[in-house]
Amino acid sequence: MAQRRPKKLGEEALWEYALTALGTRGHAVSELRDKLRKRAERANDVEEVLGRLKRAGYLDDRKFAAAFAESRLSGQGFGRGRALRDLRAKRVAPAVAEQAVQAAYAETDEVQLIESFLARKYRKISLGEYLADPRHLSAAYRRLRLAGFGAGNAIRVLKRYAEEADALEEADEEEPGGSEQS
Numbered sequence: 393m394a395q396r397r398p399k400k401l402g403e404e405a406l407w408e409y410a411l412t413a414l415g416t417r418g419h420a421v422s423e424l425r426d427k428l429r430k431r432a433e434r435a436n437d438v439e440e441v442l443g444r445l446k447r448a449g450y451l452d453d454r455k456f457a458a459a460f461a462e463s464r465l466s467g468q469g470f471g472r473g474r475a476l477r478d479l480r481a482k483r484v485a486p487a488v489a490e491q492a493v494q495a496a497y498a499e500t501d502e503v504q505l506i507e508s509f510l511a512r513k514y515r516k517i518s519l520g521e522y523l524a525d526p527r528h529l530s531a532a533y534r535r536l537r538l539a540g541f542g543a544g545n546a547i548r549v550l551k552r553y554a555e556e557a558d559a560l561e562e563a564d565e566e567e568p569g570g571s572e573q574s
Contacts, residue, residue, distance in 0.1 A: 398430065403437040410441050411450070418456045421446075422483040457484050457492035464540075465496050469509050472497050474540025506541050506549045523554040533560045 401409055406428055413419060413427060421442065428438045445451035457479055464475035472493055479489035510519060513535065523529045529550065536546040547560055 400433040401431045401437075402433050403440060406432055406437050406441050407444065410445060414445070414450055418459060419451070420456055420479075420482045420484045421451060421453050424451065453484050453488050454492070457488050458495060460484075461489075461492045461496035465500065465505075469505060469512065469539075471502060471505065471509075471536075471540030471542070473542070474538070477540065502541060502545045503549060506536060506545055509536070509539060509541070510549065519553045523550065526556060529554050529556060530560060 409431055410424060410428060413424060419427070424445075425438060425442060428441060429435070432438050442451065460479060460482070461475045464470045464478065475496065476489055476493045479492065480486065484492075510532070514522065514532075523532060533546055533550060536550075537543065550560065
């Protein structure tokens with residue numbers, strides 16, 4: 393079955409398309425540029441529309457990054473690393489992303505954030521009993537690292553539930569090399 397190609401849009405229609413896209417959710421400049429390029433009749437129209445959006449105050453990577461980092465913290469309870477990684481995936485400039493994450497997480501206690509993350513993700517489970525199993529302990533550690541929390545704080549919190557959490561630090565150091573021999 394042939395895939396339907398979207399209709400190419402002129403400058404005014406592209407402007408409306410961009411406003412609709414920004415109305416549904418925030419976009420980074422590069423992310424919106426890619427969307428517009430796929431729909432534009434002429435490549436020059438994309439930069440013109442982006443310029444209009446910036447002049448009108450509808451498109452600003454700094455504001456987008458600040459709101460995005462704040463939503464990762466307050467809405468989903470993720471750590472700094474996850475917010476930074478997600479902003480980079482949206483191709484926000486590294487300096488802008490770093491600044492937004494620093495501002496959003498300035499007053500945040502990562503250990504407290506990890507505690508609330510674990511309580512939310514494992515709410516129906518007794519963590520002490522569950523994390524006594526080494527497989528569950530390492531899975532919880534990986535989940536914390538994927539959520540953007542630092543290794544040291546993740547291990548510090550997991551030690552409260554399982555003494556074997558010290559072994560996670562050693563496993564974390566060995567993993568990147570992967571060339572150990574028995």
